[in-house]
Amino acid sequence: MAxxxxxxxxxxxxxxxxVSAIAPSSAAVARRMTEGVEEVTGPIVEIGPGTGxxxxxxxxxxxxxxxxxxxxxxxxFCEELRQKFPGVTVLNRPAQEIEQIGVTxxxxxxxxxxxxxxxxxxxxxxxxxxxxxxxxxxFVQITYSPNAPIPAEVQAQMGITARKRATVWANLPPAxxxxxxxxxx
Ligand SMILES: C[S@@+](CC[C@H](N)C(=O)[O-])C[C@H]1O[C@@H](n2cnc3c(N)ncnc32)[C@H](O)[C@@H]1O
Numbered sequence: 001m002a003x004x005x006x007x008x009x010x011x012x013x014x015x016x017x018x019v020s021a022i023a024p025s026s027a028a029v030a031r032r033m034t035e036g037v038e039e040v041t042g043p044i045v046e047i048g049p050g051t052g053x054x055x056x057x058x059x060x061x062x063x064x065x066x067x068x069x070x071x072x073x074x075x076x077f078c079e080e081l082r083q084k085f086p087g088v089t090v091l092n093r094p095a096q097e098i099e100q101i102g103v104t105x106x107x108x109x110x111x112x113x114x115x116x117x118x119x120x121x122x123x124x125x126x127x128x129x130x131x132x133x134x135x136x137x138x139f140v141q142i143t144y145s146p147n148a149p150i151p152a153e154v155q156a157q158m159g160i161t162a163r164k165r166a167t168v169w170a171n172l173p174p175a176x177x178x179x180x181x182x183x184x185x
Contacts, residue, residue: 004024004051004052004053004080005023005024007051007076007077007080008021008023008024008050008051009022009023011074011076011077015074018073018074018114019050019074020114021050021114021144022172022173023172024050024051024052024053025050025053025054025112025142025171025175026053026168026170026171026172026175027053027057028168028170028171029053029142029168029170029171029175029177030053030054030056030057031057032165032166032168032177033054033057033110033140033142033177034054034057034058034061034110034140035165036108036138037058037061037063037107037108037110038061038062038063040107040108040137040138041107041134042067042105042106042107042134042137043067043068043069043103043105043106043107044058044063044067044068044069044106044107044108044109044110045068045069045070045071045098045101045103045106045108045109045110045129046058046068046069046070046071046109046110046111046112047070047071047072047095047098047109047110047111047112047113047125047129048071048072048073048095048111048112048113048114049070049071049072049077049081049112050072050074050077050112051077051080051081052080052081052084052085054110054112055068055070055081055084055085055088056084056085058110059085059088064087065085065086065087065088066087066088066089068085068088068089069088069089069091069101069103070085070088070089070090070091071091071093071094071095071097071098071101072090072091072092073092073093073094073095075092078090078091078092095111095113095125095129096121096124096125096128098125098128098129098132099128099131099132103132104132105132105133105134105137106129106132106133106134106137107133107134107137107138108133108137108138108139108140109129109133109137109138109139109140110140111125111126111129111139111140111141111142112142113125115141115143115149115150116143116144116145116149119154122149122150122154122158123154123158126139126141126150126158126160126180127158130158130159130160130180130182133182135182136181137181137182138179138180138181139160139179139180139181140165140177140178140179140180141177141178141179141180142175142176142177143175143176143178144173144174144175144176145176146167146176148162148164148178149178150162150180155180156183159182159183160180160181160182160183161180161181161182161183162178162179162180163178163179163181164176164177164178165177165178165179
């Protein structure tokens, strides 16, 4: 099987806008993206898993494969994910369809989908995820920007707040991890 890096790079050259990164996320980013997943209840959905850096970290934290659903646009990545992670549900569907996959009360959504500077995607992906997250559910997003990838006014309109969880220098490029939660009433 080709290495994750080779598969990632070849798909990035074919679909630069979708893949939107030059290499799979490092293990250091994956650890920060998945902190606390072992404590959440309910299903977990990962969107934009690519070659599975975060998927591996979620499973390494002890989450049972049958609690995890992956939504990935790229069919080649989906094939790789099915081979690597038996027992995990891999859907070749856009994250925008998260309300239509038959799960509610999600404990957590882990996102590698590029949302920065894409207001329509912010509403369609993050907004819809909150319709199926539990009241305490958390949406975790990787970004390469030092600031929250969703502007404050859009967060307010969506009824969510952001907190920077981490800056991870050991990644190409350096990455930030943000978590979004519902605003207190
Ligand atoms: C920056 S890569 C991140 C991959 C992986 N999470 C990582 O960090 O190594 C973005 C991934 O999101 C996928 N993607 C982009 N738009 C998507 C969408 N609307 N729904 C699902 N996946 C999407 C791409 O195909 C790609 O696998």
